Amino acid sequence: MVHPFLRKLRHGARLTKDNEDILGRLVQSTRLVGAREDVVPFGGAPRYLPLVVDGWACRYITLENGRRQIVSLFLPGDLCEPFGVLPRFMDHAIAALTPVVIAQIRPEAIRAAANASPRIDEALWWDLLVTSAIDREHLVSLGRRTATERLGHLFCELHLRLTMIGLVDEDEPSYDMPVTQADLGDLLGLSMVHINRSLQELRRSGMISLRDRRLSIRDLDGLRELSFFDDGYLHPFGALSLLNSSDVSDVGRTSR
Amino acid sequence: MVHPFLRKLRHGARLTKDNEDILGRLVQSTRLVGAREDVVPFGGAPRYLPLVVDGWACRYITLENGRRQIVSLFLPGDLCEPFGVLPRFMDHAIAALTPVVIAQIRPEAIRAAANASPRIDEALWWDLLVTSAIDREHLVSLGRRTATERLGHLFCELHLRLTMIGLVDEDEPSYDMPVTQADLGDLLGLSMVHINRSLQELRRSGMISLRDRRLSIRDLDGLRELSFFDDGYLHPFGALSLLNSSDVSDVGRTSR
């Protein structure tokens, strides 16, 4: 049972056994948070960096009129704030979407780990870059994709992110999607009703099936095309060039 | 004439003269990019971190069907990528919205600067946090704000960001807004036509005036209320608590 944090960071740098020991020690102190509870409330000054060990969480912002927007989705292995610093004031909140196990990391410790090894440093910066890229694609979805495109794009992204941490059943790819349609609405900037209708459209067209919080992708290529999904932003094979980690052969990618 | 990069970072940490010298040396190598040209193209592996010295730039992503979304807006003093690393593959592009002067920074140099002084380190991480927060609010706009709210929020944000670098005329606050309505559409996830109509609505209601690429804010409080603008996310008085930079008295803020 490899820790999801390690599973993910392995995609960002070639970690040695030693590196993984150091990283593993960072995530030992954990606590449980119930579904729909805040992991870190709005406005506070957190004392630890939260990292999701198990379950799904999110970052959200609530407007004064009650409208809520989920800004980021956190899966197992995801660090909820940039490593290395603690915000002095939370301009957003972190909440559990399902019951979650949260590891609490001290920023001094994670910085020390980065300083201890260039590969850890590389992995952590890679993670920061990928996290930013995910948020950017999310923003593009809200700005320029239709409802079904947003859903399709999300499902493709989750397929990749969950694959990275070994949570996808690969023949007829399927994975658990333990969130309500209301949550999906808040995530994708749509109403719950419209999410429901768009999901049905995706089902009718044979792209997906979704029952009992389990998503099966029936036509991955179709879904990718429909939603303009290009996996380049997830940098599946490393993204940094500060270090010369040589062995990065070229990866076939859309070039425009 | 203080460099806008310094003007901005002063809001993030108490920089000494020495600190500022170090930072000033980072931004000495510059080049010019014409309006509408790419500063860094999609797909490339940049060799420098771009920083805007003068003019306005943006980060954008184009979908395969031609729709464009501007993801971030860069003003003078803005670093266009997280400090400390170079992406090995650009999943987006950086473009000039007006003619811009770009400083080219080597990531090793900026990391060395961060290591040379805790205050520089603090300022750079503060900048990273503020930049992320701006992107998050942008995402909230696209997801949960109407057209006029998005415009109002943008104008409030620009008012603050431009104030930080001394580009706002403060009696009847006004500033230059050198972008086309089409650009605003791509930034706010709307059509150019709808931007035009929404701008007129803001004019008619006496919130703003906008002529010859100059924006005047007639009713700042009204604009803030209308667009659910809360300046907390810009962390105007420092945002980190890694270092004990003591003298941060409490700042009055909306508490939820």
Next chain:
DNA sequence: CGGGCTATTGACGCTTGTCAAGAGCGGTGG
């Protein structure tokens, strides 16, 4: 058996997009 949460469906209306045309303006070349 009843309450609460989630998913579903229908009817209706508003926000926003699309298409198209025209006006204003600065630059350029004959």
Next chain:
DNA sequence: CCACCGCTCTTGACAAGCGTCAATAGCCCG
């Protein structure tokens, strides 16, 4: 000097996407 071009802004008419309101059904759990 004027005609022409290209860019931006503006306006109108219409259509489409999505939100809101409301009602119902299914399910789990007490």
